[in-house]
Amino acid sequence: MGGGPTTADLVVAVAQAGGLGFLAAGYKSVEAMSAEIANVREGAGAGFGVNVFVPQPRADPVVVEQYVETLAADAARLDTRLGEASWDDDSFDAKVEYLLADPVPIVSFTFGCPDRDVVEALQHVGTPVAITVTSPSEAVIAAAAGADCLCVQGTEAGAHQGTFVNADAPGQDFGLLALLSEVSRVCDLPMIAAGGIGGPRGMDAVLAAGAVVAQAGTAFLRCPESGTNPTYRAALTDPRYTVTAMTRAFSGRRARGLLNQFMVDHADAPAAYPEINNATRPLRAAAAAEGDADRMSLWAGQAFRSAVDRPAGEVVELLTRGVHS
Ligand SMILES: Cc1cc2nc3c(=O)[nH]c(=O)nc-3n(C[C@H](O)[C@H](O)[C@H](O)COP(=O)(O)O)c2cc1C
Incomplete structure (x- = not known):
């Protein structure tokens, strides 16, 4: 979660609870991104990834x-x-260059589809690539670019939609369950489900709908490890x-x-x-x-009322209650 909520402490706490925490490279310099990677490496082991913004047209x-x-x-x-x-x-090329030179366990992209050569270069250094999609047509493009898996983001999700094009396309708001179903019809990549997952029932629902794993953002905004500023935290x-x-x-x-x-x-x-x-x-x-x-x-996502002021490890446990790997 770019803009402050994701901290190195949050990523480490999620990883130590058995989750996969993503560092937010967005809005940061390459130096700040690399410092965060160094900070989580020891504590998170293989349980972390880095999320990168794809550049936008002027x-x-x-x-x-x-x-x-x-x-x-x-x-x-x-x-x-x-x-x-x-x-x-957002220093896209320099961030990719850094991630090629000092590989991390997984890289995810949002706001667009990276070129196939970027995807392949990361894979070449052993880093699997996730691409965020918000529609079946974006899933087809991401699959053609060689993504290893898709982060399938429904309209329920908090913060920015990862749509490839920043436009007002009619019908672009897919609810997560419908989106999982439609994406799985057009491509067979593993799906990470994101959007409005506030508890174990939401987890069960997306796994039943074909996702291999779920991603939550809003559920972690009130954790003590998160960098959510006090005004924002109180508003929740x-x-x-x-x-x-x-x-x-x-x-x-x-x-x-x-x-x-x-x-x-x-x-x-x-x-x-x-x-x-x-x-x-x-x-x-x-x-x-x-x-x-x-x-x-x-x-904040639509399920913001489910976010609790509890340590991140407990939130992971709460979300995954009843889910067997
Ligand atoms: C405060 C906040 C910041 C976010 N920042 C990013 C980001 O930098 N990159 C990204 O790919 N997704 C970002 N997201 C979206 C999440 O990756 C995910 O799609 C979303 O949180 C899932 O929906 P939920 O918030 O209802 O759990 C952010 C979400 C929140 C709430």
Whole structure:
């Protein structure tokens, strides 16, 4: 989980409980990513992977500027400035190069399909590759690129959707169970199920639907090992927030979070990632520091009410209760 919630401690705790924890390389420098890898290696053994963002095309600067202008009042209210609405590739090539030179147990990609040569290069150094897909057609593309397995992400999932294209395609929101079923019709790669899994019944359901393993994010947000900031953490149990919704307001890419005022006020945000994410970064940071949960991203999946304030090892145990390997 990029943006803070995933820490080295969280990954180690999950691994020690028999799970597979993913370090978030997204939004980090190569140096920060490599430091985290070094931090988890000993404690997590083979129970960790690294998640990498695939670069996005540049957005229309005029559209970005028009949207960023609408955020001025929020910035003024927080007595902060907006960041530069710049494009970046999240150091994709350098991260892949590092992961080739110092291989990790598994690498997953999101926000697109890496080129086949990237997939093959990682496999060549002994690293299996997972690619996040949100539709059957993306699964076909990921299989053609040589993925070893798919992270099948339903619309219930917290935070960003891993869709290959940042667009408003009608019918793109697949519920996880339907998606598992449809993906298994078009390709036979092992499926990691993600989205809205809040307890052992959710685990049972996705395994019954053909997944080999389940992935949870939101369930770990309240763990003491997670880096979820206090304002965000408090919002997860605040009775004011009753539902989650999909928004581009904070980042310019569709992501699910607790429905707050910023999402309501900026419902027409354009598709422009990472430009909008970079522009709102200081605003989100100021809101978090001020305790203003209505102006920060509160990424969470639909099952957020199931997240508990318990150590990560206990959450793994709770999720897998009754599941036999
Ligand atoms: C706070 C947060 C940050 C996330 N960051 C990433 C990320 O950096 N890369 C990624 O592939 N998925 C990310 N995800 C999505 C998860 O990989 C997964 O699809 C999702 O958490 C599953 O749904 P759930 O949150 O309902 O369990 C994030 C999820 C959350 C809640």
